[in-house]
Amino acid sequence: MTADIPALEALAVAIAREAGALARQRREEGVSIAATKSVLADIVTEADREVEDLIRERLRDARPSDGFLGEESGAEPGTSGITWVVDPIDGTVNYAYGIPMYAVSIAAVSGPPVAGEWTALVGVVYAPAIDELFRATRGGGAWLGDRRLEVEPEVSPAGALLATGFGYDPATHAGDIARVARVMPIARDVRRIGAASLDLCSVAAGRVDGYFERGLKPWDHAAGALIVEEAGGRFGLLEEDDRGRPLIVAAGPGLFERLVVVALP
Ligand code: IPD
Ligand code: CA
Ligand code: CA
Ligand code: CA
Incomplete structure (x- = not known):
């Protein structure tokens, strides 16, 4: 199976932007903590669930045979060999407190949907409150908007x-x-x-x-x-x-x- 990586990237970017806009809109309307999961810092808001539902629905419509793994709704195996790994709002505590450092994170991976065993094909991280979109494709480089990213090779x-x-x-x-x-x-x-x-x-x-x-x-x-x-x-x-x-x-x-x-x- 060869994946059409540019098509996966375009889909991930479009969905991340739509999901980010929804998260930001819900933030502006006012956020309340829906539940505390394990400890006081481990919270979930209605927006976390709503944003994940949106991402899951868009992916299901566009690519019904792919698998899905999301923080809020769990895993659903697919048959295509591709799995989408999704954090609808990463940085929920920041989000709940109005700190702008939160992001939608969407990756398409091939191989077993197990971290360390999969091969990531596409990664998109969109921070809607600061309107920054980071993206990478395997072999295609990493980008912040139109700027190609390159880390400093030697830092003491x-x-x-x-x-x-x-x-x-x-x-x-x-x-x-x-x-x-x-x-x-x-x-x-x-x-x-x-x-x-x-x-x-x-x-x-x-x-x-x-x-x-x-x-x-x-x-x-x-x-x-x-x-x-x-x-x-x-x-x-x-x-x-x-x-x-x-x-x-x-x-x-x-x-x-x-x-x-x-x-x-
Ligand atoms: C958390 C954030 C946080 C990190 C935690 C994560 P969430 O994700 O990324 O910076 O320290 O380990 O669980 O719950 O806000 O999506
Ligand atoms: Ca969480
Ligand atoms: Ca997270
Ligand atoms: Ca999260």
């Missing part, structure tokens, strides 16, 4: 601005804090942007030099990982902890291994 740790995130599972927090404490002294500074997809796009765009976080889910990183790699950076889904949570590291080629050494475990 001492000059590196890094980003991180804290997963929802409280069992990771001690490790998260210890990791930040190890990284801070060797880096310029550390940011917590609050949306993993935008952390990854920030690496691709050179807005940060590296990113690390333990415990992301496939929909958090599926699109952003391809955007990093197509910008010439490295993305690693590294050793899982005892609860199966991988450590994610992304950085330019010169910094990546050094960051891995400090960030692990």
